[in-house]
Amino acid sequence: MREGSPGWARLALLALLGSILVPLVAAGLRSVLWALVGIAGLALAAVGVWWTLAHTGVVRAFGVALTVTAPVAVLALYATFGMLWPALLSLALWVLALTAARTASTRGRTASGQAVAEAPHAPWVLMNPRSGGGKVGRFHLVEKARAAGCRVVLLDGSQDVTELARRAVAEGADLLAVAGGDGTQALVAEVAAHHDLPFVVIPVGTRNHFALDLGLDRDDPTAALQALSDAVELRVDLGYAADRVFVNxxxxxxxxxxxxxxxxxxxxxxxxxxxxxxxxxxxxxxxxxxxxxxxxxxxxxxxxxxxxxxxxxxxxxxxxxxxxxxxxxxxxxxxxxxxxxxxxxxxxxxxxxxxxxxxxxxxxxxxxxxxxxxxxxxxxxxxxxxxxxxxxxAALRVRVPRRRPGTRRRPGTSRASGAAADWPRVTRLALGPLLRQRHQARAGASGSDSGSGSGSGSGSER
The missing domain is CATH 2.60.200.40 (Tumour Suppressor Smad4)
Known part of the structure; x- marks a missing residue:
């Protein structure tokens, strides 16, 4: 588990300080008023969204207008009084501060993993040719999976996905894989977890949220087939709603x-x-x-x-x-x-x-x-x-390629932009090394003074 980066933490604090100082330098104490104007604009836009979603007719039309005009009016006020560029710069610094803080405070792991020593002997893959607008066909996944030694079953919409996976296990499959959406992934993952078999995600769905958090390359689903030969196995959780499994x-x-x-x-x-x-x-x-x-x-x-x-x-x-x-x-x-x-x-x-x-x-x-x-x-x-x-x-054994895009920034973690900023931790990371150096310097000076006094006393006694 990584303990965070002091460098990113210092950048986060500097950017946060800059986002406060820029409007103060540009407008002095009036910057508080301009901040309140911005917050009011956001609040009015939120009201507009509520009216748009919760009402019909004239109220909905007014809500749409308010959602658009409130932030535009705030920007127009900023531009008229020369506060537009300071506001934009302050906002950019705030975004930088949040990004750096999330990067600094990211300390968890997507999952603990270990290298796979042996390739599967009878891998089974379920593919939905309609997922993602036909990615299975565009990337020639059927041919590539069969070339890798997989038994491929195509989903036509009428089969019971869970029953197909159970039948595959009964017939000797030692690895289950799915090229389909997250809902199909969850159904097969439940069978894999029940039989403690490894599971492989091939991201061909529209959004592939599960694949995203596993660090897989969603733009190249064929890369996931590397998990059949050069893989790392992760232990991840499953969620249950009553007796229904969900991966997301x-x-x-x-x-x-x-x-x-x-x-x-x-x-x-x-x-x-x-x-x-x-x-x-x-x-x-x-x-x-x-x-x-x-x-x-x-x-x-x-x-x-x-x-x-x-x-x-x-x-x-x-x-x-x-x-x-x-x-x-x-x-x-x-x-x-x-x-x-x-x-x-x-x-x-x-x-x-x-x-x-x-x-x-x-x-x-x-x-x-x-x-x-x-x-x-x-x-x-x-x-x-x-x-x-x-x-x-830790119910599910997931095999992923040893090399995958989601591990380039931080091995084993999702991208830092998804992590919440932990400002107390960021502050400790940024100032901790400096405070320790200062404490060590004081301790050294104290020890030096103590040694000097002891030597002086000894000399007088002699």
């Missing part, structure tokens, strides 16, 4: 209800905009309850349970980033927003009362309905309430 997450509430709509696959944006107002604001809209460790919450509209915690609560640009896959913990993110004022408070981030984040080994999700719609790795399911979610630590 299980979502409850508004999003899960939208995914359950048959129209979602063909018209995602339209289906979301049509369904969300009723799910968020109707009096009869379903609400969730959470019980985990010493935490409980009610009236939740959305709840995400992940196999190991995500580094950030919301990261639309880089979703699916987890610092570790072997912590034995579930990550939980809950949202509760009932009106525009609560939506505005979301700009406070983790400190907002409408956003709850925690980690736990077990989570119980309850509702006032007999069943709950759940999105399990993007696939719809209906589970009886209450739904108990739990972590199965």
């Amino acid at each position: 997450n299980a979502s409850f509430g508004a999003y899960a209800s939208v995914v359950a709509d048959p129209a979602y696959r063909d018209a995602k944006a339209q289906t979301v905009l049509k369904a969300l107002p009723g799910l968020l604001t109707d009096e009869d809209a379903p609400r969730l309850r959470l019980r985990a460790a010493r935490t409980s919450a009610e009236g939740l509209q959305a709840l995400l349970v992940s196999n190991n915690p995500y580094g950030r609560a919301v990261d639309a640009g880089h979703p699916g980033r987890r610092e570790r896959l072997d912590s034995g913990q579930l990550g939980v993110v809950c949202v509760r927003v009932d009106n525009a004022a609560q939506a505005a408070r979301l700009v406070r981030g983790p400190r907002s009362p409408g956003l709850i984040r925690l980690s736990a080994e077990e989570v119980v999700v309850e509702a006032d309905t007999a069943t709950l719609p759940v999105g399990i790795d993007g696939e719809h399911a209906a589970l009886p309430t209450p739904v108990v979610c739990r972590s199965a630590p």
Whole structure:
């Protein structure tokens, strides 16, 4: 486990200091006022997003307008009073500070791994030719897998994936692999974990979140076949929602209800905009309850349970980033927003009362309905309430190529951009060596003075 980088920590603190000093130099104490203007703009934009999602008609149109005009108006004010470039520079320094802090404080591992001594004798690969817009065909994966000694089964949409994997094990398969989306990966991974067989991920899905956190090359799925010959084996966790396995997450509430709509696959944006107002604001809209460790919450509209915690609560640009896959913990993110004022408070981030984040080994999700719609790795399911979610630590043996892109920055970890910034730790990393040197210098000076005094006394006695 790496202990962090003092150099990155010092850069983070310097960039943080710079992001504060730049507006102070440009506007003095008025910079506080300009900061409040920026926060107000973000809050108004959040209100606009809430109105857009939770309402229809004129209110939705006004919400769209507010979402766009609020930040534009703030930028226009900054430009008019000569604060645009100081604000942009301060923002750039803040982003640099966060990036450096996350890099410095990254200390976990994706998973502990060891080199594989023996190649599989009867590897079995399930491939979905439709995943990722036909990547299986474009990369000639069937031919390359068979050339590597694999038995390949193509999925046509009518087979039972779990039953196919079980039959492969019964017929002597000593390694299971999947070239498909995360939902298909989870089904085969459960069989592999049950029989303690190694599992290989071939990233051909649309997003490949699991492959991302394993450090695999999502742009070249053929590279994953190297795990059959030159591999490292990792022990990673699996998540369970009732009796359903997930490798990434299980979502409850508004999003899960939208995914359950048959129209979602063909018209995602339209289906979301049509369904969300009723799910968020109707009096009869379903609400969730959470019980985990010493935490409980009610009236939740959305709840995400992940196999190991995500580094950030919301990261639309880089979703699916987890610092570790072997912590034995579930990550939980809950949202509760009932009106525009609560939506505005979301700009406070983790400190907002409408956003709850925690980690736990077990989570119980309850509702006032007999069943709950759940999105399990993007696939719809209906589970009886209450739904108990739990972590199965080190349940899955995953084989990955010895050399893979996700290990170039930090061996065995996901990219640092996904890790949360730990500012107290960053400060200790940055100042610790300096403080130790100063302490050693003082100790040396004290010892020197003590030795000098002792010698002087001895001479006088003689």
